[in-house]
């Protein structure tokens with residue numbers, strides 16, 4: 003589904019914030035109140051994954067999560083009910099179709115990728131496989147991103163530039179070469195998946211501009227876990243504007259919803 007025009011009273015939307023259901027501090031109701039105070043439309047996307055600490059980790063858990071958020075939405079119709087699923091985890095594949103239908107939008111992320119050796123490397127692991135060089139890793143990372151875009155039925159890719167801890171001190175532009183950015187953007191574009199401009203894992207300007215130029219929507223996300231962090235979209239919004247994004251280039255769960 004695509005919108006033919008931008009909403010008239012446009013407000014930033016926080017498409018990626020966490021509550022007490024996973025590793026966030028605020029209860030869902032409190033998060034909605036904070037977002038309102040900050041002039042941001044709320045969305046809740048807790049971790050729904052069997053491979054993240056303090057996440058909703060089972061199909062039954064997802065049912066309970068959706069039940070609570072749907073009750074909350076009865077009083078807060080501007081709330082988009084969402085969740086962040088790990089590409090490498092099985093929970094998203096196990097969810098019955100009826101569960102998928104209950105989300106306003108869905109978020110997927112690469113918290114781990116498969117290497118060509120068959121091993122899996124987690125973004126929050128501190129160790130580094132023997133004999134693996136950074137450029138080979140990045141090739142595998144982009145291959146995983148392409149598979150993610152082909153296979154995972156989500157609407158937003160969370161924090162597209164998140165990399166394993168041992169690589170995080172390096173400039174993103176050197177690891178995300180222009181050729182890799184091009185492949186990532188083409189994969190998202192072909193699938194109709196939005197590129198999150200995350201306030202937690204901030205993408206570099208060249209990548210954001212490439213997404214906009216290719217017609218990939220940008221999703222503004224705080225990835226907020228605390229009172230201070232949730233609904234803080236100042237940096238993502240400014241970055242989107244600098245990249246040339248207009249209102250209608252921004253992903254809006256209420257206007258664009260689910261793809262397919």
Ligand SMILES: [Zn+2]
Pocket residue numbers: 086111113160161
């Ligand atoms: Zn994440």
